Amino acid sequence: xxxxxxxxxxxxxxxxxxxxxxxxxxxxxxxxxxxxxxxxxxxxxxxxxxxxxxxxxxxxxxxxxxxxxxxxxxxxxxxxxxxxxxxxxxxxxxxxxxxxxxxxxxxxxxxxxxxxxxxxxxxxxxxxxxxxxxxxxxxxxxxxxxxxxxxxxxxxxxxxxxxxxxxxxxxxxxxxxxxxxxxxxxxxxxxxxxxxxxxxxxxxxxxxxxxxxxxxxxxxxxxxxxxxxxxxxxxxx
Amino acid sequence: xxxxxxxxxxxxxxxxxxxxxxxxxxxxxxxxxxxxxxxxxxxxxxxxxxxxxxxxxxxxxxxxxxxxxxxxxxxxxxxxxxxxxxxxxxxxxxxxxxxxxxxxxxxxxxxxxxxxxxxxxxxxxxxxxxxxxxxxxxxxxxxxxxxxxxxxxxxxxxxxxxxxxxxxxxxxxxxxxxxxxxxxxxxxxxxxxxxxxxxxxxxxxxxxxxxxxxxxxxxxxxxxxxxxxxxxxxxxxxxxxxxxxxxxxxxxxxxxxxxxxxxxxxxxxxxxxxxxxxxxxxxxxxxxxxxxxxxxxxxxxxxxxxxxxxxxxxxxxxxxxxxxxxxxxxxxxxxxxxxxxxxxxxxxxxxxxxxxxx
Numbered sequence: 308x309x310x311x312x313x314x315x316x317x318x319x320x321x322x323x324x325x326x327x328x329x330x331x332x333x334x335x336x337x338x339x340x341x342x343x344x345x346x347x348x349x350x351x352x353x354x355x356x357x358x359x360x361x362x363x364x365x366x367x368x369x370x371x372x373x374x375x376x377x378x379x380x381x382x383x384x385x386x387x388x389x390x391x392x393x394x395x396x397x398x399x400x401x402x403x404x405x406x407x408x409x410x411x412x413x414x415x416x417x418x419x420x421x422x423x424x425x426x427x428x429x430x431x432x433x434x435x436x437x438x439x440x441x442x443x444x445x446x447x448x449x450x451x452x453x454x455x456x457x458x459x460x461x462x463x464x465x466x467x468x469x470x471x472x473x474x475x476x477x478x479x480x481x482x483x484x485x486x487x488x489x490x491x492x493x494x495x496x497x498x499x500x501x502x503x504x505x506x507x508x509x510x511x512x513x514x515x516x517x518x519x520x521x522x523x524x525x526x527x528x529x530x531x532x533x534x535x536x537x538x539x540x541x542x543x544x
Numbered sequence: 545x546x547x548x549x550x551x552x553x554x555x556x557x558x559x560x561x562x563x564x565x566x567x568x569x570x571x572x573x574x575x576x577x578x579x580x581x582x583x584x585x586x587x588x589x590x591x592x593x594x595x596x597x598x599x600x601x602x603x604x605x606x607x608x609x610x611x612x613x614x615x616x617x618x619x620x621x622x623x624x625x626x627x628x629x630x631x632x633x634x635x636x637x638x639x640x641x642x643x644x645x646x647x648x649x650x651x652x653x654x655x656x657x658x659x660x661x662x663x664x665x666x667x668x669x670x671x672x673x674x675x676x677x678x679x680x681x682x683x684x685x686x687x688x689x690x691x692x693x694x695x696x697x698x699x700x701x702x703x704x705x706x707x708x709x710x711x712x713x714x715x716x717x718x719x720x721x722x723x724x725x726x727x728x729x730x731x732x733x734x735x736x737x738x739x740x741x742x743x744x745x746x747x748x749x750x751x752x753x754x755x756x757x758x759x760x761x762x763x764x765x766x767x768x769x770x771x772x773x774x775x776x777x778x779x780x781x782x783x784x785x786x787x788x789x790x791x792x793x794x795x796x797x798x799x800x801x802x803x804x805x806x807x808x809x810x811x812x813x814x815x816x817x818x819x820x821x822x823x824x825x826x827x828x829x830x831x832x833x834x835x836x837x838x839x840x841x842x843x844x845x846x847x848x849x850x851x852x853x854x855x856x857x858x859x860x861x862x863x864x865x866x867x868x869x870x871x872x873x874x875x876x877x878x879x880x881x882x883x884x885x886x887x888x889x890x891x892x893x894x895x896x897x898x899x900x901x902x
Contacts, residue, residue: 389646415755417742418769423731426724430717431769432761439589439596440761451597458724460593461717475759497756 310356311525313349314368314377317359321511324403325378332535352535354528363387365514369395372518375525382408382486382509386446395514396541398533404511406486408446410454410504413475413482414497422457422503425482429461432481443467443480446506450484453506472496515541549891558653562635562890565655565679572675574633574657579615581636582606587614590875592720592847598640608639613848613869613885614876616658621877629661635890656866656887666817668884669852669868670824676864676886677829680856684897688856688863692796693842695719695867696851697803700814701789704807705782710772715786722790722841729786732778738770747771790841797822797834821852848872852884858896864888 315336316322326336334351347357358374365379366387378401384391412419412428419428429440440462444450447464454462465480472492474480484506487493493500515529521543533540549555570576585607588599591614600608609615616632623630635655642648657675659668673692680688698719702712711732718725737743742750747767757763785806792802800815800822825833844853844865851868866886873881 389642413757413759413761415751415757415759415763416761416766417739417751417755418766418773423727427714427769427773428761428765430714431765434713435765436760455593455597458721458727460721460724462593463589463596478760481759481761497758 309520309522309525310354311376311528312356312358312374312519314358314360314365314374314379315347316362316365316378321362321378321380321404322359324511325401328401328403332532334532334535352528352532354524355532366391366395369514369516370518372516372520375516375519375521375529377514377516378511379514380404380406380509381512382406382446382449382507384512384514385507385509386449394518395516396543398513398515398541399536399538401511401513404509406488406509408449408484408486408506408509409500410442410450410482410484410506411487411493411498411500414499416499420499420502422454422459422501425501426459426461429459433461439463440482441465441480442482442484443471443474444484445469445471446484446486449506457503472498515543517543549894554894558890558894561683561894562653562655565683565888565890566633566635568679568682569633569657569675574631577616577619577632577634578636579609579612579619579634581609581615581639583609583615583618587618587876590614590848590872592845594720594845595847598642600639600641610640611638611846612636612654612656612887613658613846613872616885617872617876617881617883620658620660620881621873621879629659629663631657631659633657652892653890654887655890656885658883658885660881660883662880662882665851665868665870665882665884666821667824669821670828672866672884672886673825673852673854674828676854676866676888677856679888680864680893683893685858685863685893685900688858688896690836691842691855691857692836692838693840693844693853694799694818694838694851695843695849695853697799697811697814697818698789698840698843699850700811701786701803701807704810705785706779707782708776710776711778719841719843720845720847725841726787726790729778729783733780733783735775735777736773738774742770792838792840794838795835796825796838797836799838799840848875854886858892859899861892861896862889863892863896 315325329336334349336347336349336357338347340346347359349355349357360368362379363383365377366384368374369377370388388394419425432440442462443465445468451464467474471483471485530540549558585601585605588596588607595610599610602608612634620630637651638654639651642650659672702715718728747770748763751763751766788806800819803815843849844855844867848869849867850871853867855865856863868884870882873879
């Protein structure tokens, strides 16, 4: 009998918060071996197997159905999966890992406080500099989709997988779209969020994989888990 | 059926339809060519934001073609100036990134014609339009809704009306997004005051004094936009005329009359060309062609277009489309090869034929 596979982030704060969250359901997740070994054990509810994964790979594993349940941010799910609501219904918002995906510009752009202003500045920039206004982000799909529905054009997305706030100073981008929780990093880098520049409010979320093979035993385990947490069981087909 | 038919009877029919369309174009004097699937990514932006967002950039300076216009132009440019009046036809897959949640196919066939040459442009407009329409008719699709527009006419209207060059350039660029264009026309009539902390004679110096400057967009540009929005307004009567122009919709034959009612004799040159095109339409397709629908704000969102544009759609899906792109050759290769092209999507055409047959 195949156990219900639960994908958790392989390290960091997100992992610890997720472990604490499951303890509310009397489910104990313990890392086995050394801290560096990616293995763990679940006790308190039979039939669950732990799979430790990079948070950014959990959406893909959910989509492929290689894990039944997974904990990751809504930002990553929505960025990486086209029909995420069909593929991986959310089971529970977990109340940690809060992050807003926002559009920010240099504070010195006194003429740009809204997306409409950004559109003005982008047209001006394109005409003056011979290339489009570059927006650094790792959330290519979410940002492109948001800006086009909000009527912003004349931009191009440039990839930035980290230290995104620094791209403007380094002149590899003119504006950024990134996740922020307190906004402190933005302020420290003299950046300012546009007043209507919030793309997504995200938090850590438990997702279920419709594409996984759900045996009767897996379903029963899942129902017990939901019951202990007072959660409605989402439809899995 | 917008997906790919790659085997079986659907594939057979697709091949037969494509070959018969291409054969028709070759008979009409178009030379069959095979443009490469990958081209220099530097040219992708010419199609504007919509095409840029849809194009797969391969990350090595190459882009996977999302339409044929630029690849055909580049192939034509290789031949040099002595190519006479070249007409080309082609067929092959194009590739489109789809946004999350978008189930449109990422790969589909396009088949089309391009015509390079500066002689009798209005006649060439009508020739391409008529060739595409005739190809649809020959395939069995008799009744297909058509929409037309004219980007050059919009430019002529902007040139004739009272406004600053800055505003004119901005509105030209906004043509591709009718909603934003209308919103900006309204917005540009009202000044936006410079913030108190920066107001006064030298905004740029105040920006340097009060804020941390970083990045490639300069304080001079920030100051320029602040000053322009506070002082450079779109006159109210201009705005009114522009909005009325953009709302023009009706039979193409009535457009000159409607435009003259708004602008008098101020854009006679552009209208003379428009009327030349109307006589060509009438001559080639008969007087009922003057009933072809026209919309002043219609531009197909392919930003290399700068003249006549057209589109044939069925049940919300574009079956065929095309337009004039005279300036593309100047932007890509500093040449001057005015051109117009049109394309058909055989898979959509096939599903439209199936639906009509039901």
